[in-house]
Amino acid sequence: MPATAVIGGQWGDEGKGKIVDLLAQEAHIVARFSGGDNAGHTIINPFGEFRLHLVPSGIFAPRATSIIGNGVVINPAVLLDEMDQLNQHGVDTTRLIVSDRAHLIMPYHLLLDGLEEKLRAGKAIGTTGKGIGPAYADKVARTGIRAGELLDKETWRERLRCILDYKNAILTKVHGVSPLSLDEIYEQYSRYGERLAPYIRETTVMIDEALNQGKLVLLEGAQGAMLDPDFGTYPYTTSSSPLTGGSCLGTGLAPNRLDRMIGIFKAYCTRVGGGPFPTELHGETCELIRERAHEYGTTTGRPRRCGWFDAIAGRHSSRINGFTEVAITRLDVLDILPRLKICIGYRLDEQDIDYFPANIAAVEKCQPVYEELEGWLSPTSDIREFQQLPLKARQYIERLEELISCRAGIISVGADREQTIIRP
Ligand code: GDP
Ligand code: IMO
Ligand code: MG
Numbered sequence: 464m465p466a467t468a469v470i471g472g473q474w475g476d477e478g479k480g481k482i483v484d485l486l487a488q489e490a491h492i493v494a495r496f497s498g499g500d501n502a503g504h505t506i507i508n509p510f511g512e513f514r515l516h517l518v519p520s521g522i523f524a525p526r527a528t529s530i531i532g533n534g535v536v537i538n539p540a541v542l543l544d545e546m547d548q549l550n551q552h553g554v555d556t557t558r559l560i561v562s563d564r565a566h567l568i569m570p571y572h573l574l575l576d577g578l579e580e581k582l583r584a585g586k587a588i589g590t591t592g593k594g595i596g597p598a599y600a601d602k603v604a605r606t607g608i609r610a611g612e613l614l615d616k617e618t619w620r621e622r623l624r625c626i627l628d629y630k631n632a633i634l635t636k637v638h639g640v641s642p643l644s645l646d647e648i649y650e651q652y653s654r655y656g657e658r659l660a661p662y663i664r665e666t667t668v669m670i671d672e673a674l675n676q677g678k679l680v681l682l683e684g685a686q687g688a689m690l691d692p693d694f695g696t697y698p699y700t701t702s703s704s705p706l707t708g709g710s711c712l713g714t715g716l717a718p719n720r721l722d723r724m725i726g727i728f729k730a731y732c733t734r735v736g737g738g739p740f741p742t743e744l745h746g747e748t749c750e751l752i753r754e755r756a757h758e759y760g761t762t763t764g765r766p767r768r769c770g771w772f773d774a775i776a777g778r779h780s781s782r783i784n785g786f787t788e789v790a791i792t793r794l795d796v797l798d799i800l801p802r803l804k805i806c807i808g809y810r811l812d813e814q815d816i817d818y819f820p821a822n823i824a825a826v827e828k829c830q831p832v833y834e835e836l837e838g839w840l841s842p843t844s845d846i847r848e849f850q851q852l853p854l855k856a857r858q859y860i861e862r863l864e865e866l867i868s869c870r871a872g873i874i875s876v877g878a879d880r881e882q883t884i885i886r887p
Contacts, residue, residue, distance in 0.1 A: 493521020503761025534713020699738025
């Protein structure tokens with residue numbers, strides 16, 4: 464069986480955790496490939512309700528091995544805590560594997576994330592404060608420390624010493640804060656290394672072998688396409704690629720082995736943090752959606768900005784990801800709205816455009832052009848077959864499919880694993 468990628472189609476929080484948990488029941492491997500504990504994936508299943516930040520959402524599946532891929536940046540303290548919490552709820556984490564190539568989030572990354580945000584003043588990105596940007600910056604600057612290095616205590620102390628000399632110079636001379644202690648970090652991370660040692664391994668071979676044996680490998684996205692550093696609303700983006708392309712790089716999977724690419728889209732849009740959001744709503748409808756859907760960040764608790772479905776961003780996302788199908792989540796949230804809007808174009812400098820501009824100054828000027836549809840005004844949460852959905856709900860979905868040129872194979876009508884419509 465080939466590999467399947469589950470990708471956030473919008474600005475994150477589309478419901479990837481729910482969909483991966485569902486699909487993982489049949490999977491042999493579930494691998495996270497990007498981001499770190501900036502991600503917050505909510506799962507409601509027979510084990511209970513969970514908010515996972517690093518552990519893949521396949522951890523609940525009876526047969527699946529969960530891999531934290533090389534493309535992820537790992538805060539070991541967060542990972543160990545998450546594993547402990549899962550164990551306390553009776554979830555087995557012995558089948559978790561951490562790529563030896565995955566980079567670590569270090570104490571200076573956490574500090575610098577906050578200090579750099581402060582320097583951005585009114586232009587702050589609104590990061591999650593988890594050290595993500597600084598950790599990926601070190602990865603590409605070749606000053607990162609990888610999980611596998613912790614297994615070789617002597618060598619990694621020397622690397623840490625060189626890196627910390629430089630980081631401490633930045634902390635003290637640029638930001639005017641106290642330096643960090645080499646001994647403290649070394650001892651703390653050596654302890655993490657000892658606890659994580661049984662989980663840290665080479666991972667590309669096992670993914671390849673699973674595929675050779677015809678087993679299902681599921682790649683779990685974090686964030687969403689519009690937060691991609693190349694194709695999202697740069698610089699208001701995250702620092703690793705949440706795209707299908709990123710799913711290959713973040714696991715070592717060859718692109719020709721990926722043949723099912725599922726884009727997850729909310730039936731509307733949300734965004735948390737700064738940056739342009741053309742269909743953003745303010746006022747009553749925004750509040751209604753936010754409270755009904757509890758649109759507050761899973762990782763930071765910040766209120767999510769809410770807006771209408773943006774089919775221009777949706778088509779951009781579908782194009783750069785090559786989605787073979789989409790999953791529409793949170794359809795039930797719209798059950799109470801008498802009228803719905805879908806953005807079908809932008810007006811920019813007196814011209815109609817049908818693509819997502821690269822430059823945020825242009826995106827900020829884009830006025831959405833809306834199409835209005837009537838709402839269905841009836842509950843959908845208990846429906847399990849597409850044909851049973853109210854006609855207007857089906858028409859809404861069919862219009863989204865048409866606009867983003869992709870079939871909706873999965874429709875989610877509630878947070879629970881069971882509250883899902885799978886179309887044949
Ligand atoms: P992720 O980061 O993409 O995994 O998404 P989050 O977990 O951050 O946010 C999605 C939220 O929507 C969570 O609270 C889920 O429990 C919830 N959710 C997922 N699918 C549905 C759905 O179809 N309907 C409703 N009402 N909630 C959903
Ligand atoms: P999941 O996987 C929503 C946003 C942050 C901020 C920007 C940069 O749950 O969908 P970072 O900490 O990555 O440097 O922050 O990206 N962001 C997310 N928004 N869902 C996420 O993950 C996010 N991960 C990062 O809010 O705007
Ligand atoms: Mg989330």
